[in-house]
Amino acid sequence: MEDHAERIVKEATKQGAQDAVAEVVVDRNHQIRFAQNQPVIVNRWRKQIASVFLAHDKRVVVGEITNFAKIPVTIAKLIKVAKASQPNPEFVGIAKGPFNYGRAAVDPGILALEGGGDYVQAAIDGALEEGAKETAGSFWRYDEEHFLNTSNGVSAQDRRVGLYLSIRALVSLESSGHGVSCATKVSQFHPESAGHKAGRIAALAKKPRGGTPGKYDIVFDPLIFGSLIDQVGNRASAYAVAAGLSPYGDKLGKPVASPVVTLYDDGSADTLGRRRFDQEGVPTKKTAIVQKGVLKTYLHNTSTAKKFKTRTTANAGLISPEPHALGAAPGDWTRDELFREVKDGLWLTNTWYTRYQSYVTGDFSTIPRDGIFRIRKGEIAEAWKDIRLTDNLINVWKSVKALSKTREQVTWWGEVSVATMAPYALAQQIGITKSAM
Amino acid sequence: MTEQDLAEFAVDHARKKGAAYAEARYEQQSSETFVLKNGILDALAYGDDEGIGVRVLAGGPLGFAATNIMTKGEVRAAVEDAVGSAKGTKRKDPISFAPEPAVVANWSVAERTKLADVPVEDKVEEVRHIERELLDRKYKMPARFFIFTNMWITKFFANSEGSRIRSYSPRVRMYYYLTLMKGNDAEQCYRNYGWSGGWEAVKEWGALDKVLGEARTCQNALDHGVKSPEGRMDVVVGPPVSGIMAHESCGHPTEADRVLGREASQAGKSFITPESIGTKVGSGVVNVVDDPTVEHAIAFYLYDDEGVRARRRYLYKNGVITEFLHNRETAAALGTRSNGAARATNYDREPIPRMANTFVEPGEWSPEEMIEGVKRGVYMKTYMEWNIDDKRFNGKYVGREAYLIENGEVKGPVRRPVIELTTPMVWGSVDACGKDLDLMEAGFCGKSDPGQALDATLGGPTMRLRNVLLR
Numbered sequence: 073m074e075d076h077a078e079r080i081v082k083e084a085t086k087q088g089a090q091d092a093v094a095e096v097v098v099d100r101n102h103q104i105r106f107a108q109n110q111p112v113i114v115n116r117w118r119k120q121i122a123s124v125f126l127a128h129d130k131r132v133v134v135g136e137i138t139n140f141a142k143i144p145v146t147i148a149k150l151i152k153v154a155k156a157s158q159p160n161p162e163f164v165g166i167a168k169g170p171f172n173y174g175r176a177a178v179d180p181g182i183l184a185l186e187g188g189g190d191y192v193q194a195a196i197d198g199a200l201e202e203g204a205k206e207t208a209g210s211f212w213r214y215d216e217e218h219f220l221n222t223s224n225g226v227s228a229q230d231r232r233v234g235l236y237l238s239i240r241a242l243v244s245l246e247s248s249g250h251g252v253s254c255a256t257k258v259s260q261f262h263p264e265s266a267g268h269k270a271g272r273i274a275a276l277a278k279k280p281r282g283g284t285p286g287k288y289d290i291v292f293d294p295l296i297f298g299s300l301i302d303q304v305g306n307r308a309s310a311y312a313v314a315a316g317l318s319p320y321g322d323k324l325g326k327p328v329a330s331p332v333v334t335l336y337d338d339g340s341a342d343t344l345g346r347r348r349f350d351q352e353g354v355p356t357k358k359t360a361i362v363q364k365g366v367l368k369t370y371l372h373n374t375s376t377a378k379k380f381k382t383r384t385t386a387n388a389g390l391i392s393p394e395p396h397a398l399g400a401a402p403g404d405w406t407r408d409e410l411f412r413e414v415k416d417g418l419w420l421t422n423t424w425y426t427r428y429q430s431y432v433t434g435d436f437s438t439i440p441r442d443g444i445f446r447i448r449k450g451e452i453a454e455a456w457k458d459i460r461l462t463d464n465l466i467n468v469w470k471s472v473k474a475l476s477k478t479r480e481q482v483t484w485w486g487e488v489s490v491a492t493m494a495p496y497a498l499a500q501q502i503g504i505t506k507s508a509m
Numbered sequence: 510m511t512e513q514d515l516a517e518f519a520v521d522h523a524r525k526k527g528a529a530y531a532e533a534r535y536e537q538q539s540s541e542t543f544v545l546k547n548g549i550l551d552a553l554a555y556g557d558d559e560g561i562g563v564r565v566l567a568g569g570p571l572g573f574a575a576t577n578i579m580t581k582g583e584v585r586a587a588v589e590d591a592v593g594s595a596k597g598t599k600r601k602d603p604i605s606f607a608p609e610p611a612v613v614a615n616w617s618v619a620e621r622t623k624l625a626d627v628p629v630e631d632k633v634e635e636v637r638h639i640e641r642e643l644l645d646r647k648y649k650m651p652a653r654f655f656i657f658t659n660m661w662i663t664k665f666f667a668n669s670e671g672s673r674i675r676s677y678s679p680r681v682r683m684y685y686y687l688t689l690m691k692g693n694d695a696e697q698c699y700r701n702y703g704w705s706g707g708w709e710a711v712k713e714w715g716a717l718d719k720v721l722g723e724a725r726t727c728q729n730a731l732d733h734g735v736k737s738p739e740g741r742m743d744v745v746v747g748p749p750v751s752g753i754m755a756h757e758s759c760g761h762p763t764e765a766d767r768v769l770g771r772e773a774s775q776a777g778k779s780f781i782t783p784e785s786i787g788t789k790v791g792s793g794v795v796n797v798v799d800d801p802t803v804e805h806a807i808a809f810y811l812y813d814d815e816g817v818r819a820r821r822r823y824l825y826k827n828g829v830i831t832e833f834l835h836n837r838e839t840a841a842a843l844g845t846r847s848n849g850a851a852r853a854t855n856y857d858r859e860p861i862p863r864m865a866n867t868f869v870e871p872g873e874w875s876p877e878e879m880i881e882g883v884k885r886g887v888y889m890k891t892y893m894e895w896n897i898d899d900k901r902f903n904g905k906y907v908g909r910e911a912y913l914i915e916n917g918e919v920k921g922p923v924r925r926p927v928i929e930l931t932t933p934m935v936w937g938s939v940d941a942c943g944k945d946l947d948l949m950e951a952g953f954c955g956k957s958d959p960g961q962a963l964d965a966t967l968g969g970p971t972m973r974l975r976n977v978l979l980r
Contacts, residue, residue: 107771113571114594118587135555138577156630158550189598208773210958240774315546316652316688391552425896429907432695439898458903485775507903507929508978
């Protein structure tokens with residue numbers, strides 16, 4: 073596969089491309105989906121695909137190759153298209169390599185894993201033991217090999233492996249909880265704990281009553297806080313800013329969160345988002361996006377960095393920079409202290425369907441799902457249902473008062489799109505609305 | 510071996526390995542996409558993906574494996590992965606499929622002007638022209654973001670029951686975000702147009718006029734928009750709004766896999782249960798259908814990804830829940846027959862119950878007649894923010910282009926009217942449906958794990974809601 077990446081780049085430069093990148097990915101992932109407490113489908117993939125990027129006189133073309141016997145023909149087609157295209161004045165080239173990369177040891181226990189049914193059963197049993205009646209979710213064993221070659225001296229490879237389990241537990245349609253387990257080593261993988269957490273929340277959420285709109289202090293569980301971190305990470309892409317899909321335009325150096333908040337991207341950390349290099353081959357690193365509440369940088373590739381007069385943050389995406397793995401720096405509170413701080417508020421455990429009325433102002437809403445709890449004097453008073461968090465992204469982040477010392481690695485189906493290290497968080501006076509019945 | 514040979518081999522080999530049922534789906538998706546961001550052509554993107562997905566029943570859960578390495582050896586390995594997974598994973602009640610006759614068919618979508626005959630330079634120029642016209646209006650418009658894509662989808666389906674189906678489906682889509690500013694005030698719009706067919710799509714959409722109209726109404730809202738009134742009143746909603754309501758508050762909750770809990774951990778469940786058929790959920794004028802056979806709608810097809818003939822499905826009829834969206838798996842679980850709703854995004858995903866073109870059936874009213882009957886209310890033509898809970902009961906739709914209605918007349922623009930209602934409240938308040946059916950609105954419908962974002966029509970007719978709470 074390394075050869076294929078090199079052949080593609082050589083062919084592209086031979087045919088006239090000034091810049092070329094090829095990334096060949098070999099996908100050997102497998103997955104078990106389960107519902108109603110038993111497996112419904114086992115999915116396995118045997119795929120290999122090359123993503124190709126080339127620039128000819130600043131005319132940028134991307135493509136893909138799955139049949140490596142057709143490399144010269146496909147490159148010729150892409151070059152022909154590039155010649156007929158129009159220059160992109162914002163494209164300034166790709167990063168100059170070669171680079172040195174950190175070690176990339178993978179757990180042989182994950183590579184050797186064939187099934188995963190025992191993990192699924194452990195998660196289901198954990199939830200049922202807590203009182204859940206129904207569970208659903210998925211188990212993943214990730215195994216991807218990446219081979220990158222560029223016309224600027226990069227030749228690199230990476231193997232990205234991991235285990236993931238996501239489980240939703242239900243006592244009834246309106247009493248549910250969610251748990252996840254993420255690991256890059258078998259020894260760190262605890263699907264039973266995810267099951268227990270999901271089941272525990274579901275059992276606590278029995279007989280919820282309709283919530284009351286208003287402003288509330290809210291304790292965010294790591295899963296929903298991960299979703300809010302995800303919003304910042306993706307809106308902080310320089311591409312999103314330029315496209316008008318971000319509230320962070322013209323806010324560099326300005327406060328966008330409370331001073332207790334530091335948010336970062338770190339593709340080099342040992343999470344499910346770990347990678348040795350970005351799509352230009354630049355070694356990944358930790359980048360503070362928000363430091364002590366102040367917006368420090370957008371996420372960049374070489375071209376967007378040039379436009380914003382800074383350096384790449386190693387987040388290429390050749391067209392659009394993207395976060396690899398996000399995190400919030402931990403605070404100095406315990407989880408119990410956060411709850412005790414709430415005299416009259418809510419504990420939210422998960423959310424979905426985050427949508428904006430205006431990306432540039434950050435006005436949005438999102439729908440808490442799974443356990444929603446009223447907290448009075450630091451204790452859970454009752455379970456709620458049918459509410460919506462309706463507020464402004466920057467306002468929510470400025471309202472964060474405290475973060476827990478402990479964090480959990482979370483990622484979940486679209487809402488937390490990359491692996492994220494998320495603490496518990498307390499935010500004050502957040503808007504809650506609900507549907508008219 | 511040709512792709513057809515490989516698919517036939519996959520089915521035969523799966524049966525030899527012990528599968529009670531096997532299917533192989535070859536799919537090739539070629540695409541041409543470009544992004545025009547603030548007048549700059551960021552990139553041209555060419556996709557060329559092909560492969561085979563194999564799905565089997567073997568006395569337990571479903572087994573599925575996919576490969577894009579088109580050799581007999583790799584297909585054999587994929588088949589053995591699928592059969593081995595299905596046999597090797599325990600399940601108390603084995604998954605079964607509802608019966609279907611074998612079908613041999615070949616269908617395709619006509620292109621009046623073949624997409625392949627239009628040079629990409631002309632396609633880029635079409636959007637550049639729109640961009641230039643926008644700039645001529647001299648609005649303060651710091652961000653303009655267009656994505657244009659056309660796709661050619663070729664499929665060959667074979668199963669162990671004798672079905673053999675070929676298909677060819679070209680599709681075109683354009684979507685865009687515009688950001689207009691006045692001081693620190695901003696108005697954003699997002700629209701998405703889709704078409705199954707050829708380059709004639711651009712004319713059919715009336716893309717230039719629509720984009721210019723969007724920008725004009727954004728500017729009008731910035732210049733003259735006032736806060737939307739609150740309280741109980743009548744609301745007339747335009748085709749994009751009735752379309753998203755049909756999609757979120759009818760299409761999704763009637764997906765049988767949600768009803769059965771198969772999607773519980775991701776896209777969620779449904780307030781509808783298997784026993785809900787025959788339950789009233791809206792007024793007598795509400796008929797919501799899902800129809801893959803609407804010619805040139807973005808999600809047009811004649812046979813689904815399990816080889817089942819497509820047809821119009823009445824999800825809500827006269828305000829009553831009448832039918833779920835089924836694939837063969839959910840149909841068997843509920844003791845019925847598939848209605849041809851099984852779709853997958855590509856060869857490497859399992860086919861599950863999906864919406865195609867979901868819309869409120871048109872009525873006899875013109876938009877003007879509906880507005881004439883409103884003493885005080887709001888005309889919400891389009892929306893921006895929307896969402897709904899995972900049981901599909903609590904929906905929210907925030908207006909983008911909206912106007913006050915007084916004594917049957919449309920007055921000035923109002924900003925951000927919020928409809929935040931339960932599903933029965935939405936459908937129970939409808940008293941009139943327009944004859945102005947518009948199915949050009951398209952969207953991406955998300956579901957499943959791994960995610961499957963599929964083409965879906967989000968249009969419909971204008972529709973009137975009586976006495977609903979507006980915020």
